[in-house]
Amino acid sequence: MQFDAKRIQKLIEHLKLDATLGVHENFMNLIDFSVEKKFRKSY
Known part of the structure; x- marks a missing residue:
């Protein structure tokens, strides 16, 4: 699976x-x- 993070990076910057x-x-x-x-389980 490939993922292009450009849109997320722009949102982070914005x-x-x-x-x-x-x-x-x-x-x-x-x-x-x-x-x-x-x-231990804590939930």
Whole structure:
């Protein structure tokens, strides 16, 4: 499957969002949460 991200990139620029969309920070939050819950089901 191929994906052309040009339209999404333009939207990100138009909305003046961080180009990374905070992926690293959000992933680190997920890791911290998982460690806190000792990787148990929390839902």
